[in-house]
Amino acid sequence: MNISVFCGATLPSNIQYIQAAELLGQLIAQGGHTLLYGGSNLGLMGTVSGAALQHGGHVVGVIPSFFSEEIILSQPVSELVRVASIAERKEYLIAHSDAFIALPGGIGTIDEIFEVLVANQLGQCSKPMGLLNTLNFFDPQMEMLRHMQREGFYNLTDARYLFVDSQPDILLQMLASFVPTPADDLIARRLRSKA
Secondary structure: OEEEEEOOOOOOOOHHHHHHHHHHHHHHHHOOOEEEEOOOOOHHHHHHHHHHHHOOOEEEEEEEOOOOHHHHOOOOOOEEEEEOOHHHHHHHHHHHOOEEEEOOOOHHHHHHHHHHHHHHHOOOOOOOEEEEOHHHOOHHHHHHHHHHHHOOOOOHHHHHHEEEEOOHHHHHHHHHOOOOOHHHHHHHHHHHHHO
């Protein structure tokens, strides 16, 4: 699989987040998957991509060209893709990935998660989104989705693409076994034909 990993460009204070990112990068590489990510060596981005490279993985960095050349070239990658903007980076990652995993992160990471969920909800893709729930980091986001449903703003059946687990190996297995329903494929085909 081509797996996009969304994560922050800062290092958290709790080492368990760093260890989870390292293990995820290692498992992606050892599973023969390709890692796509935001392209920097900063924070958890550098942690997960560095671990994948260290274990022989193929790593694709997708980075906006407005960053400094120092940042762009800071992380050794197997392949570097330059894009014009953050929006274009998200579009590229969604188009070129089979699955997505979010590590704990900041507002940029949350934005990327919901970009994928909305794309699935609108039939633009039928691809699984995994949340690596280290230290129950994503519990508040899951409660927000439940609150949205209680208030009539969201239907949790639309979250059938969303998988949550604290163990990277289990989360990878969930994503690998995901199969879109025929209805999902039909909706996506109809929407694409109208575009």
